[in-house]
Amino acid sequence: MSDSEPLELEATRRRLTGKQADTVDKLTGTALRVLAREGFARMTIRMVAAEAGVAAATAYTYFSSKEHLVAEIFWRRLRTAPVTDGDDPDPVAGTIAELRTIALLVADEQELSGAVTHALLGRDPDVRHLRARIGLEIRTRLTRALGPAADPELVEALELVYAGALVRAGMGYESYADIADRIERAALRILRAA
Template sequence: MSDGDSKILEATRRRLTGKQAETVEKLTTSAMTVLAREGFAGMTIRMVAAGAGVGTATAYTYFSSKEHLVAEIFWRRLRTSPSPVSDDADPVVRVLAELRNIALLVADEPEFSGAVTSALLGRDPDVQHLRLRIGVEIRNRLTGALAPNADAEIVESLELLYAGALVRAGMGYESYSEIAERIERSAKLILR
């Protein structure tokens, strides 16, 4: 397993063996099923564990809360989604492609998208850790897209734009598909 692969299999709380990675995969798959059926408010770790065929205590050894579980699923999805490859010389085009790609990671799954917003706003220390990882990943992608002249204030403004859009979509004001369009329009204003 390469170092890149081990980072994908690394859970928030520990590095995983192959068997542990299988258990986490079962739990994350089950969580998506339970989330689609019950919604975030109705989802429990007990339900997720039952769907994965593991004990509730086992599930809690990997995930401290349902917020942690949902944040982990989003983190893994973000981490494994490739950056859009653009040879365009215009950094605005590259940034817009990055923002659209990130915004659309959850666009087709309304229950999951709302759950991600709720989960990432949680106070669970494991969620806080993942929030930092997610933020660093998004910052790195935006900085890379703006390179070689990545202005820190512009990157921060784009991060705020994305975070605000995530909350807006999570509150149900717009769909993630609609919010992707709004992010694009707003990013163009920032990048003028």
């Protein structure tokens, strides 16, 4: 993530009116159903738009690619996931809870979890923007969970554990539920060593 990239409040390609936000909600909700039914490889923006009752051209004004659409779904899940308040007397427990929450955001949805990994590795500029925002959100959550004296190198090590574990799950080596346990064990080792 580059410090020079501005991170606006809207994750989609432009600011949204209420009606536009409803359209984006409709597209993201429909994408989940299409993804579950068709899989990521077969899903298209046109397919999602048709099922949502939205013109394909309209869908493309919000989402540049199916990767962008899936990244937006993950971003929305992350932004609405419970946050550790940082007041836990045991910052290790709070940090582990935060990592587990993030790791399990898509664990129960096999097609979505694989699609998220694929999408977030994409080169689409809109995906890069969301990837930067997701990374910043995860960093903020980990820093908050660790407390005011959070060591930036420790936060980075935990970010690497999380990212590497999710790529491993996305490649099909382990389920997302199992990978959450692996993240916890690896993070505990790092946190106890710190």
